[in-house]
Amino acid sequence: MVETPVKVALLGCGVVGGATASGLLTNAAAFAARAGAPLEIQSIVTLDPESVTDPTIPRTLLTTDPHAAIQGADIVVELLGGIEPARTAILEALHNGASVVTANKALLAEHGPELYAAAKNAGVDLFFEAAVGGAIPILRPLRESLAGDRVTRVMGIVNGTTNFVLDEMATSGGSLSLDAAVAQAQELGYAEADPTADIDGFDAAAKAAILASLAFHTPVSLSDVAREGIRSITTDDVAWATTTHHTIKLLAIAERTEQGISARVHPALVPNEHPLATVHGAFNAVWVEADAAGPLMVYGQGAGGTPTSSAVLGDIVTAARNRILGGAAPVETQRADLPILPAEAAESQFQIRLMVEDRPGVLAQVSGVLADHGISIDSVRQSAACHDAAGSGASVKDAESVGSATTHLLIATHHASEQAFAATLAEVSAQEPVREIVSCIRVLSM
């Protein structure tokens, strides 16, 4: 045990910062044993000292000045969120020779390469396990455990709010609308008053950029991630998914193809027998496919102050040990530098639901359009309403509202590029017997 304490500056004292400070202060002896030296909080930055009411946190540690707070610190823990002043403070800390722990997904997705380079130049650690999947250990396994393997695909349920909302819609049996489920999530504290960052997939997209960067050793930023949120998902979509033995999940996908990297976020129909379909409530999970390891999944709590502080504290202990023992963990490399594919080149399977005239020849006409564009059909299902397809209790209002001479046509395709599919869909839509393209959802291919 080293006697000289490792000095920690904590930037941010919100829900994660407060839990981190409280953890370090109330279990000081345990942390000293784990790290090999006492961990001493030298300062805690908060813009609103009045908001810190945790009695375990001494008021004397609080300051509003990040620049002053980090001077002399061995480890700087950045939990402010957002781009500035977080970016400037981290760069200054690294320049000063401090190791940095952060949970700032937005900053990493925007400025990751700049931060990795600064850490490498300074020869210090930059850890950010908490930035993706909260308490779930996913980044360390990607950085280290799979360092001898070749990752081909990462698919994550990385946003607890949207998973809670979709799960509530599914378990309600198709009676709960998206808006009602969001309201419920807000009431329970799973969603912000303004749920845009979650519902429209911005949060998941930042995490997709980080996952893609680590998995493929290539700088991938937020602007490289194609993004579609869950706002368009209806009760009928959920009911039809149940009928066809799927569960709708918002997935962050990072995929390596022969042409390059695809990073994207969109809702997907996950087959019920896939482990990702069994991830309920606000839980997160990340599925990884690698050449040698095959499929792997990590699962746990993706948000919340205390669970997220577990990942932050693990990073702090590792950084402290490295400072005491000498050495630093390997920093991110951009050695592969694979091309990043444009959004329209990404390939998926699709399920489209059409409202068409109920007469012979319509299926032949629609499937002919797909064939003309080289898109193969995996399966077709025709029925007046969801409950006709499998006896579920789903609504029949769609069929009624457009008259009895129409029927639903549910077409699942094989892989097609976004570009080819969009062109096909436009032509399908123009066919005379097609009344409406009711929905179009991508399908997770196993």
Place this chain on the structure above:
Amino acid sequence: MVETPVKVALLGCGVVGGATASGLLTNAAAFAARAGAPLEIQSIVTLDPESVTDPTIPRTLLTTDPHAAIQGADIVVELLGGIEPARTAILEALHNGASVVTANKALLAEHGPELYAAAKNAGVDLFFEAAVGGAIPILRPLRESLAGDRVTRVMGIVNGTTNFVLDEMATSGGSLSLDAAVAQAQELGYAEADPTADIDGFDAAAKAAILASLAFHTPVSLSDVAREGIRSITTDDVAWATTTHHTIKLLAIAERTEQGISARVHPALVPNEHPLATVHGAFNAVWVEADAAGPLMVYGQGAGGTPTSSAVLGDIVTAARNRILGGAAPVETQRADLPILPAEAAESQFQIRLMVEDRPGVLAQVSGVLADHGISIDSVRQSAACHDAAGSGASVKDAESVGSATTHLLIATHHASEQAFAATLAEVSAQEPVREIVSCIRVLSM
């Protein structure tokens, strides 16, 4: 990139060793980029050079002498298995200043503390991610990601053979016996000709010792692990489990109580809604509960040459990076040194199935015995046979064979110690209306 190669000695060239050697040799450029220097295999030890038929492995690298093979190596990779000559070779390698990577669960379970101490004295890495859960990253998360948290329980499906066997029995709907399922596993290469190490829980027990040591920072060896295999599990047990919405799994459990550590292996009834119940076939999964993180699960392929080589190669790359950059990963600590509870002090919930006379007063008599021993009852179920309880198609032969005047009594208890439960069971067995204690299986408490 450093030009001087990192020299690797590979001890063992079986299914995992062969895949590891082949991986390093056929992807040399990729590994050089990952590690920061070329990784050069200087020798491969095999007792039977004739058995090495992989054309990617040059015959000139093969030797039968571990002592000669490791001289001058930077990293020694031990994949011989068993205690000797593995132990001597690893200790010599560490003494020489080489970093060591091993997948040898039996050795670690028996001599872990000796090896950790030797690595610490030498200031080098000792990695063994592949020893538990094959490709699944579980040891690195336990050692590092959760270093700032307090683990309270680890429960793993860590033996693919027994999981395959139990899964086959369950999906057959109670028609496949244990012996038939084992024969099937042998045919498919999931079980050895002599399945004792798997079926009787020895393999899982070694892994339980390793998991308990890392989770609780206390030396736990194989002899500290209470062990019960799956040999006693019958088709009726499986059918009854299905009826009561459970799945039988062989679990390796490491648990921290106020009194100390309990490490054990036994079959358990896992509620179907628990994620561990959804782990099928030869897959492995480890469930971890920690104070701050809450529940976590990692899932993947727990065996097989190629998946296991992914974990070995990840450890090799990390060890190589540490040698190039300076520094070593933290070694195992035994700083907590918690007391290890004797087997009879472990607490579980139990489900017992009794064949009793079918007349009034029997339930009162039996439950009175449990109450006298201070064991509370969670639920009771009475029926002539499994299919009476839930309309399943299970066999009624038990009820027929002992006459129509008997019935099954299925009792689930609250927590009780093994000792208290054994005493109670003996007294239950002695009750006049109790014809037979048909089975007794522990229940995973959520």
